[in-house]
Each structure stands twice: as C-alpha cells, then as structure tokens.
Amino acid sequence: MYRTYRWGILAPGKIAHKFAEGLQFVPGAKLQAIGSRDEVKAKMFADQYHAPVSYGSYEALAADPEVDIIYIATPHTFHMENTLLCLKYGKAVLCEKPLAINSYQVETMIQAARENDSFLMEALWSRFLPNINRAKELVESGKIGAIKHLEADFGFKAEYDRHSRLFDPALGGGALLDIGIYPLFFALYLFGEPSEVESDAKLAATGVDESCRVKLTFGGGETANLYFTVTEFTPVEARIEGDQGEINLPNRWYQPVNLASTTEHGSEDYVMDFIGNGYNYQAAEVMKCLMEGRRESTKWSHHDSLQLMRLMDKIRQQCGIEYPADHTGR
Ligand SMILES: NC(=O)c1ccc[n+]([C@@H]2O[C@H](COP(=O)([O-])OP(=O)(O)OC[C@H]3O[C@@H](n4cnc5c(N)ncnc54)[C@H](OP(=O)(O)O)[C@@H]3O)[C@@H](O)[C@H]2O)c1
Known part of the structure; x- marks a missing residue:
C-alpha cells in the first residue's frame, strides 16, 4: 500500500535531471514543484518532467505547503544553507x-533536523543500490572468508576551469568531496571506522585536490587503498579481498552494475535486477522512512554521514585543503 509523497527539486542542474528521471520509477512519488534561481529554467525543467508548479526562488519552493520532500542539488557549499531553509519550513x-x-x-544540519522534527x-x-548491498551480503555470508582488503578507485578527466564546481574552492571543489566520497563510503560500509588514515593529494592551482590517494587501516588490521582523481580516466573498479577469495565490482562500481566472486571453488556472476536509473532507490528509502514515521534512515543515518565527513575533514587536514567557507558561522 503506497501513499503519495509530493517532491520538490531545489536547483535543477545536471544531477537533478537524473534524479527526476529516477523518481518516475518510485511508486507513490509525485514530482510537484521545481525551485531555481531562474524562473524560466525552473519552468522548463518542470515542463520536461511534468511537475505542475515552478518557482524562481528556493524559498518559494521551500514554503510551498503542497510539497512534502525536497531534493537539494546545489553545489556542495550551499547544501547547509539550502537544507536549513527547507527544514525551517518543515520539509523532509x-x-x-x-x-x-x-x-x-x-x-549543524543534523541539529536543525532534530529541532524541526524533520x-x-x-x-x-x-548505498541503496542492489549491487552494493549484494556485495555486503556476500561478505557477511563468509563467501570469500574473512575480508582483509579493499581496493577501489574513481577517476575521470575534467577540463581545468578554475571557476567550475570541481576546481573552485568557493564551491567546495576537489576530487575528494565530489568523487572520493564513494570509495571512502564503501570502505566504511565494509569495515567500519578506520583506526589510521594516511593520505596524500596533488593540488590544483586553486588549492583543491585534483588527485588523492588514501590508505585506511582498520581495527583488525584490514586495509583499504583508495584513489580518486579528476585528471585521468581510471578503471573505476572495486575489489574486496578475503582470505578465501575476492568480490569484483566492475567499471563504475558505484553505479548499478553486476558483480562477481572468485573462490577456490570457481567464479560466480551475480546479475542484478535493477529498476530505474539507480537514483530511484534513495528516493524510495526516504518515502519508506517517512511512511514508518522515522526522521532518519537506518541504512544511511545521520551518524553515517557525520562519520564519513569527519574522515574527509581528516584527509583535507592531512593534505592541506581548505575552503573559504570552512570557518563561516563557527
Ligand atoms: N549522486 C550523484 O551521482 C551526483 C552526480 C553529480 C553531482 N552530484 C552532486 O550534486 C550537486 C550538484 O552537482 P551538479 O553536477 O548537478 O551541478 P550543476 O549542474 O552545476 O547544478 C547545480 C545547480 O545549483 C544551482 N546553484 C545555486 N547556486 C549556484 C552557484 N553559485 N553556482 C552554480 N550553481 C548554483 C544552479 O541551479 P539554479 O541556477 O537553477 O538555481 C545549478 O544548476 C553536487 O553537490 C554534487 O556533489 C551528485
């Protein structure tokens, strides 16, 4: 039994298109309204995805009583401000x-969500993709024995543009926050909090990291070697090594892809039954939580986000990456 949840999209940029496509695969999800700084752009996006309402400001979207949940898709440095605005109006x-x-x-954002009971x-x-969860299940089933190591990378070549979201420190630029977050999340998901973090970055002329290598060591001696860069295309693969075999997630491992395991008994392919474009799974999780009256997901909790961010803070500190907004509001 599904109830309908009315979604708003705040900032219809590149990823918002993917999200709007994905939302069409979520039973009970209705795209209700779009908010952009540009009214014409909001209307065009709304027309493209059949949303009945569009606004030329984020606040007008946040204030709309016909919207239940807002998906925020601005550059990183605006996430806090936009989230606080939406929470203030009681939105999920x-x-x-x-x-x-x-x-x-x-x-600050977690505190605001608690205070607003949102x-x-x-x-x-x-975190919500079937392949990532299948990999975790295989690990937990003992399929490859005790897990010892993760190897994961994420690299693509971006044109250097000091004003772009990827390179501008004022927009939270750098490989770490944009794509490094995926291998780091996967390591935490498999092993928990690391006991040691060693990282080394190559900085772009703007001072943000264009490439970064991270070695994590965990309590039981397990390790993870992670690499991410915006200067070259890399295999974008993940390999989980156990003492009795390995699990391989092929190219673009963080997206909906199939996976395989290899042990002394042979290799097995796991063909996943994906729905939609992958972005739908996270939206479905939000609606499931709301239906159950929860204020956070147990699959990717406030604590999980905080732990991941603390790890990225530590890496930034080790590599000497600072953002102008780091000290704002403290
Ligand atoms: N989950 C994923 O796979 C994935 C993939 C890519 C990106 N992302 C995340 O999504 C966020 C947005 O990335 P994107 O690639 O979609 O960015 P984008 O194409 O540049 O879109 C960002 C939107 O934010 C709004 N915005 C507000 N203030 C801005 C400013 N000062 N400069 C630029 N844009 C501003 C703009 O919308 P209006 O002008 O219409 O208000 C713009 O269209 C990032 O945090 C990124 O990490 C996630």
Whole structure:
C-alpha cells in the first residue's frame, strides 16, 4: 500500500535531471514543484518532467505547503544553507552528497533536523543500490572468508576551469568531496571506522585536490587503498579481498552494475535486477522512512554521514585543503 509523497527539486542542474528521471520509477512519488534561481529554467525543467508548479526562488519552493520532500542539488557549499531553509519550513530533506563541506556544517544540519522534527538524509545513492548491498551480503555470508582488503578507485578527466564546481574552492571543489566520497563510503560500509588514515593529494592551482590517494587501516588490521582523481580516466573498479577469495565490482562500481566472486571453488556472476536509473532507490528509502514515521534512515543515518565527513575533514587536514567557507558561522 503506497501513499503519495509530493517532491520538490531545489536547483535543477545536471544531477537533478537524473534524479527526476529516477523518481518516475518510485511508486507513490509525485514530482510537484521545481525551485531555481531562474524562473524560466525552473519552468522548463518542470515542463520536461511534468511537475505542475515552478518557482524562481528556493524559498518559494521551500514554503510551498503542497510539497512534502525536497531534493537539494546545489553545489556542495550551499547544501547547509539550502537544507536549513527547507527544514525551517518543515520539509523532509534529501540533500545531495556530500551532505556539506565539513563536519561542523553536517552537525549543524543534523541539529536543525532534530529541532524541526524533520527528516534528513544525504543522497548517497550508491548505498541503496542492489549491487552494493549484494556485495555486503556476500561478505557477511563468509563467501570469500574473512575480508582483509579493499581496493577501489574513481577517476575521470575534467577540463581545468578554475571557476567550475570541481576546481573552485568557493564551491567546495576537489576530487575528494565530489568523487572520493564513494570509495571512502564503501570502505566504511565494509569495515567500519578506520583506526589510521594516511593520505596524500596533488593540488590544483586553486588549492583543491585534483588527485588523492588514501590508505585506511582498520581495527583488525584490514586495509583499504583508495584513489580518486579528476585528471585521468581510471578503471573505476572495486575489489574486496578475503582470505578465501575476492568480490569484483566492475567499471563504475558505484553505479548499478553486476558483480562477481572468485573462490577456490570457481567464479560466480551475480546479475542484478535493477529498476530505474539507480537514483530511484534513495528516493524510495526516504518515502519508506517517512511512511514508518522515522526522521532518519537506518541504512544511511545521520551518524553515517557525520562519520564519513569527519574522515574527509581528516584527509583535507592531512593534505592541506581548505575552503573559504570552512570557518563561516563557527
Ligand atoms: N549522486 C550523484 O551521482 C551526483 C552526480 C553529480 C553531482 N552530484 C552532486 O550534486 C550537486 C550538484 O552537482 P551538479 O553536477 O548537478 O551541478 P550543476 O549542474 O552545476 O547544478 C547545480 C545547480 O545549483 C544551482 N546553484 C545555486 N547556486 C549556484 C552557484 N553559485 N553556482 C552554480 N550553481 C548554483 C544552479 O541551479 P539554479 O541556477 O537553477 O538555481 C545549478 O544548476 C553536487 O553537490 C554534487 O556533489 C551528485
């Protein structure tokens, strides 16, 4: 039995298109309204995805009583401000990853969600994908024995543009917050909190990381070697090694892809039964939580977002990456 939840999209940029496509695969989800700084752009996006209402400001969207949940898709540095606005109007919020640019901001957002008795979740879409969860289930089933190591990368070549979201420190630029978040999340999901973090970054002329290597060590001696970059295309694969075999997630492992395991008994392929474009799973999770009267997801909780952000804070500290907004509001 589904009830209808009315969604609003705040900032109809690139990823918002993917989200709107995905939402069409979620039973009970209705795209109700779009909010952009540009009224014409909001209307065009609304028409494209058959949303009945559009606004030329984020506040007008947040204030709309016909909207239940707002998906926030601005650049990282605006996530806190936009989330606080939506929470103020009592909306449930699904905010793009990274939830903010540092743990101080994440703590502020969690506090605001509690004070407003509203739902808040980071749109870490991979956490809700069937392949990622199948990998975790296989690990827990003992399929490859005791897990010892994770190897994961995420790299693509972006044109250097000091004013772009990827390179501008004022927009929270750098590989770490944009794509490094995926291998880091996967390591935390598999092993929990690391006991040691060693990282090294190559900085772009703007001072943000264009490439970064991270080695994590966990309590039982397990390790993770992670690499992410916006300067070159890399295999974008993940390999989980156990003492009796390995699990392989092929190219674009953080997206909906199939996976395989190899042990001394042979190899097995796991063909996933995906629905939609993958972005639908996180939206379905928000609605499930709301239907159950919960204010956060147990699958990707406030604590999980905070732990991930604290790890990224630590990496930034080790690599000397600072954002102008780091000290704002403290
Ligand atoms: N889950 C994923 O797979 C995935 C993939 C890509 C990006 N993301 C995340 O989504 C967020 C947005 O990324 P995107 O690639 O969609 O960015 P984008 O195409 O640049 O869109 C961002 C939107 O934010 C609004 N905005 C407000 N203030 C802005 C400013 N000062 N500069 C630029 N835009 C501003 C703009 O919308 P209006 O002008 O209409 O208000 C713009 O269209 C990022 O936090 C990123 O990490 C997630």
